[in-house]
Amino acid sequence: MVDTEHLAIVQLDARDAPGGLKLSTEAHWNQNQDDWHFFLTRGTVFGVRDRRENLLATAALLPYTETDAWIGMVLVTEEYRRHGLATRLVDTCLNTAIRLGLTTWLDATPAGAKVYGPLGFTPTIQLRRLRLAAAPASGAAPLPAGKLDEFLTCDISALGFDRRALIEELSARPSSRLVSNGDAMALVRDGRTARHIGPLFADTPAHAIAMVHDIAASENGPVLIDAVAAQSAFIDGLTASGWAVERPFHRMRFGRATKPAGELPFAVAGPEFG
Numbered sequence: 406m407v408d409t410e411h412l413a414i415v416q417l418d419a420r421d422a423p424g425g426l427k428l429s430t431e432a433h434w435n436q437n438q439d440d441w442h443f444f445l446t447r448g449t450v451f452g453v454r455d456r457r458e459n460l461l462a463t464a465a466l467l468p469y470t471e472t473d474a475w476i477g478m479v480l481v482t483e484e485y486r487r488h489g490l491a492t493r494l495v496d497t498c499l500n501t502a503i504r505l506g507l508t509t510w511l512d513a514t515p516a517g518a519k520v521y522g523p524l525g526f527t528p529t530i531q532l533r534r535l536r537l538a539a540a541p542a543s544g545a546a547p548l549p550a551g552k553l554d555e556f557l558t559c560d561i562s563a564l565g566f567d568r569r570a571l572i573e574e575l576s577a578r579p580s581s582r583l584v585s586n587g588d589a590m591a592l593v594r595d596g597r598t599a600r601h602i603g604p605l606f607a608d609t610p611a612h613a614i615a616m617v618h619d620i621a622a623s624e625n626g627p628v629l630i631d632a633v634a635a636q637s638a639f640i641d642g643l644t645a646s647g648w649a650v651e652r653p654f655h656r657m658r659f660g661r662a663t664k665p666a667g668e669l670p671f672a673v674a675g676p677e678f679g
């Protein structure tokens with residue numbers, strides 16, 4: 406039986422990226438060291454360590470604007486679960502957000518939703534993580550580069566707030582691609598075990614599906630996408646072409662929506678970023 410009551414919550418910094426990565430890898434998540442670096446340098450990350458300084462649990466608050474923030478990287482190492490550590494850590498993030506007057510959002514796994522509901526988070530939209538086990542690697546030419554300004558306009562309109570610092574950082578990574586074919590636009594980036602597509606914006610489900618096929622044709626290996634569940638024609642089109650639904654996520658919010666979100670995207674940036 407582990408004893409957690411004496412374990413203090415501390416604020417983490419960039420030196421904790423390897424410890425954070427160990428926790429997300431244990432949970433089989435796709436985040437890589439760059440993702441942890443972003444949270445640890447741009448957000449406020451809380452953690453709990455054991456006496457040997459090993460990181461046991463984390464939760465990150467990432468303020469996007471003066472009104473809205475995202476919570477991500479809520480992780481507890483298996484042996485220390487069900488002792489209230491996630492509840493304490495998320496509560497600490499929430500207190501920080503409340504002090505700053507921020508509405509807080511997150512994309513919850515089913516296990517996470519059990520922690521966030523009692524804290525006062527309410528569900529909004531649903532998401533579905535889909536995986537293509539092996540992209541066809543047909544050697545197709547990469548899609549043309551998209552324009553960052555146009556992409557940001559769609560992202561701001563879809564979310565209701567401006568998280569350009571995130572989109573700029575993700576799209577500037579050497580292995581990332583911001584692609585557009587006139588009918589659809591998407592960001593493709595590296596993950597720890599799979600490439601990730603999203604956000605993805607398009608006029609119609611058919612254009613969104615065509616964009617995903619074109620991206621997959623120029624990729625090797627596994628690819629993930631976090632689709633908005635309400636985009637059912639899009640999800641049906643992907644599952645009909647070899648993509649498998651892996652798990653659901655619930656988007657949840659604490660506090661009032663500061664500005665109504667616009668048209669739903671087809672896929673989001675990932676549960677850790679929204």
Ligand SMILES: CC(C)(COP(=O)(O)OP(=O)(O)OC[C@H]1O[C@@H](n2cnc3c(N)ncnc32)[C@H](O)[C@@H]1OP(=O)(O)O)[C@@H](O)C(=O)NCCC(=O)NCCS
Pocket residue numbers: 432479480481482485486487488489490491492493512513514516517518519520
């Ligand atoms: C989801 C996760 C973060 C929860 O962490 P946790 O520290 O176990 O969460 P908590 O202990 O605060 O709460 C979880 C459960 O423990 C119970 N609990 C809290 N304190 C307890 C205690 N002292 N003794 C026994 N149970 C306790 C809670 O009531 C809750 O119970 P429930 O599952 O029956 O609803 C953890 O399971 C995890 O890392 N999972 C993998 C990654 C993941 O899904 N993260 C969430 C992303 S959104």
